[in-house]
Amino acid sequence: MYDTPKLESETVTDEVKISARGCQVHYGDNHAIKDVDIDIQDKTVTSFIGPSGCGKSTFLRCLNRMNDTIDICRVQGNITLDGQDIYDPRVDPVQLRARVGMVFQKPNPFPKSIYDNVAYGPKIHGMARNKADLDGIVEKSLRRAAIWDEVKDRLGAPGTGLSGGQQQRLCIARAVATEPEVLLMDEPCSALDPIATAQVEELIDELRQDYSVVIVTHSMQQAARVSQKTAFFHLGNLVEYGDTGQIFTNPADTRTESYITGRIG
Numbered sequence: 515m516y517d518t519p520k521l522e523s524e525t526v527t528d529e530v531k532i533s534a535r536g537c538q539v540h541y542g543d544n545h546a547i548k549d550v551d552i553d554i555q556d557k558t559v560t561s562f563i564g565p566s567g568c569g570k571s572t573f574l575r576c577l578n579r580m581n582d583t584i585d586i587c588r589v590q591g592n593i594t595l596d597g598q599d600i601y602d603p604r605v606d607p608v609q610l611r612a613r614v615g616m617v618f619q620k621p622n623p624f625p626k627s628i629y630d631n632v633a634y635g636p637k638i639h640g641m642a643r644n645k646a647d648l649d650g651i652v653e654k655s656l657r658r659a660a661i662w663d664e665v666k667d668r669l670g671a672p673g674t675g676l677s678g679g680q681q682q683r684l685c686i687a688r689a690v691a692t693e694p695e696v697l698l699m700d701e702p703c704s705a706l707d708p709i710a711t712a713q714v715e716e717l718i719d720e721l722r723q724d725y726s727v728v729i730v731t732h733s734m735q736q737a738a739r740v741s742q743k744t745a746f747f748h749l750g751n752l753v754e755y756g757d758t759g760q761i762f763t764n765p766a767d768t769r770t771e772s773y774i775t776g777r778i779g
């Protein structure tokens with residue numbers, strides 16, 4: 515249905531990175547996620563698509579326990595990272611979020627310098643032995659987020675002074691600075707113009723060489739361009755999950771077909 519060429523088409527690995535079984539989420543009486551089972555692959559971009567309110571962001575937030583911060587939210591079921599239960603009481607959510615990083619819809623740099631935005635995570639996780647180490651991590655992260663050349667001469671300037679697209683790439687640099695294994699992105703391009711969107715999409719394709727990337731998007735064109743796997747959610751159910759090409763050209767479920775052809779949502 516969407517014939518936009520993908521940046522890269524083949525899936526590099528079929529190793530499972532994150533696995534969910536029987537995942538349920540309630541906000542008070544609102545049953546937002548219903549019995550979701552999914553295996554998310556390593557070194558692959560997976561898109562979550564579906565109509566507004568279907569639970570995409572809620573399920574994404576289950577994957578690094580961001581829902582823990584919402585009082586009325588209750589998560590049930592089993593979610594594992596490399597086979598280990600991330601909801602085990604012995605798991606420290608802060609450590610987990612260093613392994614499973616997150617980039618939000620609205621760029622949200624800290625009110626600190628560009629340098630300190632990126633250095634913050636490595637500092638609190640004790641990743642640098644000295645200033646030279648930290649400088650190296652900051653440079654590498656900014657390079658990975660394809661923003662180094664634009665900011666290298668003003669690392670002491672506030673992150674909030676950058677353009678929206680630059681701020682989002684700074685937030686991506688901040689997220690990759692702790693060397694995460696998984697990167698969760700909740701509509702990372704929705705506040706960006708087409709040029710900045712293209713830059714972030716290119717970056718997503720590069721990041722999957724090293725990480726498992728999961729992206730929530732309202733744009734089916736974007737899902738088709740950047741992801742190898744797509745999951746379609748509807749009313750809290752994971753209706754269909756498979757290769758992006760198959761989901762967009764030959765969906766198995768009529769609800770998926772209705773959504774991608776614009777009849778629902």
Ligand SMILES: Nc1ncnc2c1ncn2[C@@H]1O[C@H](COP(=O)(O)OP(=O)(O)OP(=O)(O)O)[C@@H](O)[C@H]1O
Pocket residue numbers: 541544546564565566567568569570571572573584
């Ligand atoms: N913090 C919250 N407190 C209470 N209810 C919430 C909260 N966040 C989401 N919900 C509810 O959970 C359901 C799923 O919402 P969610 O934001 O996960 O959907 P979504 O598919 O990401 O939507 P959108 O595409 O509009 O961002 C909705 O009924 C929503 O009202």
